[in-house]
Amino acid sequence: MKEKLYQVWRALVWTFDPSDRTEAGKAITRNFWLHWFPPRMTKASLSWSYSLWLGTISASLFLILAVTGIILMFLYVPSVERAYQSIKDLEYAVSFGWILRNMHRWSAHMMVAAVFLHMVRVFYTGAYKNGMSHMARREINWLVGIILLLLTLLLSFSGYLLPWDQLAIWAVTVGTQIAKSVPIIGDEIYFVLAGGTNLDQNALIRFYTLHVIFLPVLTLILISYHMWRVRKDEGLAITEQFNIARKKGEAVQPEMVFSSPWAVRRIFLVFMGTLTWILFLSVFLDSPLEEPASLEWTPNPAKAPWYFLWLQELIAITTIRIGGITINGGFVGGVLIPGIITTLLAVWAFIDKSPAEATGVWFHKSRLVQNIVFTILALIIVGMIFFAMYFRGPYWEVYWPWAWPELPEII
Amino acid sequence: MEQKPQVKQTLPDVKEDPFPYDSWIIYALAVISAFLLGIAIYKELNPEYIKYQREFKALVEKKFGKEAAKNITFGVKQIWIPALNKTDRCITCHLGYEWKGLEGEDIPVVFRTHPNPNGLLDKHPFGKYGCTSCHGGQGFATNIREAHVIHDGGKKVRWLEPLLSAEKAKEYGFKDWQKLPLTEINCNVCHRYDDSLPGTPYINLAKKIVKEKACNTCHIINGEGGNIGPNLTYEGSKMPEMFDMRGDYYEIRDGQPVPTGRKIEDEIRRRGLPLTVFSWHLIHFEEPRSITPTSVMPNYGFTDEEKLALTMLVMSWKKVNLPAEYIPVKKNGTRTVQPDTSLKAQSASADLVKRGEEIYKQKCTACHQIENRLVGPALKGLFEKRSEDWVLRMILNPDSMIKNDPIAKQLYDEYKVPMIVPGGITQDEARAVIEYLKIVTK
């Protein structure tokens, strides 16, 4: 009996734990989940210090978000009369509701950060370049990655509205007003997004549908394509270094490891590490929920979610008045500047002229200037986020973080 | 490109682990995660309310026997009132609220039977009103800090209605704070059209004052009144942003408001009051010009009790959606409806006009004539140019008008002489003069 059970168990798991080289080679063709991988990978691709595994961290967070999100769909009600109450119920009356919500919210914030850091890593390592390869087109994957970054931000933004509290409704008011400031088509964009001229039930259900099905499916498709492209582009950019060395005449023999079980195990390690971190945050740090949404009063100050705070800061300081003409800061800081930054980012991989040697290497000296400019821009953005988060107080005035004025209550 | 292995050494034996530490790291992470999950499960099984529920069950067993305590279950409990869209979970801890026999002083306050003064509960059963309708607080919450909306300097509880507790009443200086006087505010949210109500002494006092002083002469109250002052019909729904806390606080010296260098919020703190709209009203009722120096609202010399009562009254004037079955009905089926508007009617009486003429001849003709400019402007067609309210303010407060009002400033620039009312003038006298002028300046 025990032997039979053992046989069944082996039949199910041998692909994750192959017993010899033959099995290791066959594992990736015989297992649906593993078919993504080549039978062997360079050990260098799996190094911690090269990629920091940020892509895997992002994907792990997406998985946690999907699982917690599906459970939350049973418990949350997307109606303006009941949404707030359903979130309160999660906090107080649903078993494990609090940890469900906390895990979902922390994973969301972490994913925005992880995806951003992943982009930074790819930029610094010149991993959007093709090295000596004639087949690779990594600039396409870079572009897909930028789109994924935007999708992550949109997923986070659409989810932000759902609790229907003051934080939600005013953060989304600020965000949609930015959309409105786009010339010519701005009003129409707003009208379609909100399903009306005001943020009300129509807006809630549209944001809900975007958040639970439309954007996640789109993101999943693009994540899949993003990972498939890595295979099509002949592996991570670091592998180009071996080709470059070989071209120079060096005798190079990259160390290879079997994907199953070693790469699989390491991916599981990263997933467990991500899960541990999220559990840690969720058990000790609660998600905020403000007063029920009311368009009759604005919380003071009204702030966008942290990943948009740099935009809010820009909007506040970029209103241009020349003579009698006023260009709204909403347009300059909210549409123009981020539009320029995003476009530059998106096309950079296509116009980068640095040599092939800079592919898959941290801070190659031929890319010094672009790395410096990138760093400065990134630091400015991060700096603005910190500033707006801790130094902008009531009335959007500047205060030391420990010296925010006390605001009056009603009674 | 994946290199076809030319040398056997690069193809490892599958049992040769290239990352020997990985498994150990996974195990360590698993143990940490399990520990964290354990904490989560512990938190889930030991919410703050569970110890109260256990204590209550033990109390009932001791007092009434095991049989009576048999049906006491643990878990979140709530009173759900769909008509008011309310969910009150106070009873999760306050378990003795409807038990007979738990009134004694020896029972912890949290478990005590809810008192029934003057048959209040019979008219306001729990199933129809819940708890927060009267007491305020956050009904959704199941822990003390968030349910009672405690402001202790920690993470702010984001809920607009705090618990109208005895401690809060103590902060505002109520002498009978233990009787929860602030809850009268919530009584009047529904009972605002009753001219008096047993069990609400402060509100009754305030309504009496409003009637005597005829506040609706200047303010719209319950939808009717004058517009010299702001409309107070929904004063209780105004958010703190709409109250000027950062303006200057004035003192009255020799009858004139003088800035003290303090802001209104500083003055509130100086008196040891909480920084709230409630405190703002207390200060405003005491001396309106200390907040708005150009205000024509007089200092009525209210006592502390009267100030508290009036503040509670205006804070109770909230905008609420009351379903029909909640509208209070008096025992004989009628409700007192209209506020006293008799003073308004009075303003057109002939006696008043005669009095106004006397005062005008006594105090104003030194500088003003109807047809010609004298020291001050001619008054013909006055009410076509200026509102009644502007004229009233000009008569009662000419120097601050000249300082702050643009039209008065302009007139001063033109006429060079500040307007002075010899011997001063009371509000009633000013009104009389206006009634007279309304006729003669046509």
Place this chain on the structure above:
Amino acid sequence: MKEKRREFLKNLGRIAGYGVLGGLFAGFGRSLWPNILYEPPKRVRLLDPKNLAEGMNYFPEQRLFVFKKGDEVWAISAVCQHLGCTVNFVPFGGKVKKKILGKEVEEEWEFHCPCHGSKYSQDGDIYEGPAPRGLPFHPLEIDPATGYLVVDLSKEVKKDWRLKLS
């Protein structure tokens, strides 16, 4: 020795791993079992028993008859088991001998449904009409907290069930 310790730690790690994933699954699953319901309660407080009239008492919100005879009370539903109309209480004004379902019985009242003609005996048995079963009886109790009479609409009891009032 070292090998044993390594084996032990490995197993600890494995158990912890499965424990975490299993525990998360179990926790998330538990969250789908509602703890509180936004529904009218099934255990309903009716009234102070000293206000109960002798004979028939009707509670329209619960659609429930509560009968009192001496110091015994019992509750029977007024919801017709055919399609849910409220049945009429039909008192006979005295004891009447009848033959119902082949048995001789003595009745003081019956329940007749006005919608499709279902007829129930004093004991709630269906003897005429389209209803598939008789009227359910629900248990009563005295709430120790308030002393009120409480009915539990989620439970059913037999037709001879009585509560003795002390």
